[in-house]
Amino acid sequence: MVAPTDYPYSIQGGDKPRPYIKQNKIMTQPLNRTHLETLLKQEEQLFHKNHPKSFELYQRARKSLHGGVPMLWMIRWAGSFPIFAKEAKGAHFTDVDGNSYIDFCLGDTGAMTGHAPEATVKAITEQIQKGITLMLPFEDVIWVGEELQRRFKLPYWQFALTATDANRFALRMARHITGRPKILVFNYCYHGSVDETFITMDEEGTPMSRPNNMGPQIDPRETSKVIEFNDIGALETALSARDVAAVLAEPVMTNIGIIHPKPGYHDALRELTRKYGTYLIIDETHTISTGPGGYTASHGLQPDFLTLGKPLAGGVPAAIYGFTEEVSQAFTAKLSVEDSDVGGIGGTLAGNALSIAAMKATLQNVLTEEFYTKAIALQTF
Ligand SMILES: Cc1ncc(COP(=O)(O)O)c(C=O)c1O
16 A cells, blocks of 8 residues: 655654643653654554545545645645545444544534434425525525524524625624724634634734735735734723724634633623624624523623524534624615615525525424533533
8 A cells, every 4th residue: 555645744843842741840852753753654554554445536536626625624634635434424424445433523513413413304305305596585584583583682684604604794794884994803713714814913912914824815904903812901902993893703712722701701892892882793603512592692692793604504504693683773774775785795595495494404403402401411521
């Protein structure tokens, strides 16, 4: 078995001492990189031996797919080539070589409730016979809107296909209403491929584009401000210029390890955003794991907008954004439906019948109170 020779990624770094923690002390000791290289090679050979069919498919895929994968980040998973999946059910999947896995990734929460939940599969199988996308509302969309109202206590809802888009549309609405150019995000947040969010700080705290940010449309310093989560002083300074349309925040940061809010932080965030006329968008895409109404319902948050995607339709592309009565009225007041260029908030397939059927079935039968009771009990020890 020959390992691929032109695999584009290799072990980075020289023999610089790397810090590690021992008995609560930070120690430095040079890593034995030669030994590491040997171990990695052994693992790669074993990986190759156990995944011959995946390797074969990868070779074929490289002739038609850039990098041999549908999305470039898939090549960055561990192993010298990607595993090709065959099928998935519940918490398990199998690959094309017949290896079976417990899936701790679960589609990065897209399959949070397990792969192919029965109720969702049944609903989409039925809906698919009756039409997939029409650019017209289906009655079930009202059921979904009413259910979202009940869970998140926000009166109005709109649909998108991805959480990225839900965030982008909420940001557009916030900018449209306030007329303000900037948004504020937390350092190393992730809200999907929303251009404005790829901003960080250098060691002196000066904002800069995230290193290796691929092809930013515009320097994110022109569109965004960035501060550390939990820093109330920095929040007030950033908002006090009154040029920030919205703060886009996960209620708990989940994409840079997990950073919980300090006690009182959410109160301060709400108070200061109100004080300076900035909208607060809470992105529940991952924190929906907290409960049926996400972190927002379980901790009594009061966002102006709430966004959510990924697990909402059991893995079928679907996302939502909801907002308050005040937002709805302010937006309507600033809108002339006949004259507006509404193309920037949209998506031809958004709210399609298949997504709506999947959302309804998932909310009704999968992401239920009982599911959360069971799932949370399993995580508590
Ligand atoms: C908090 C959060 N919001 C939004 C997104 C974007 O989701 P999508 O890639 O489905 O647009 C992600 C993706 O990981 C996320 O973690």
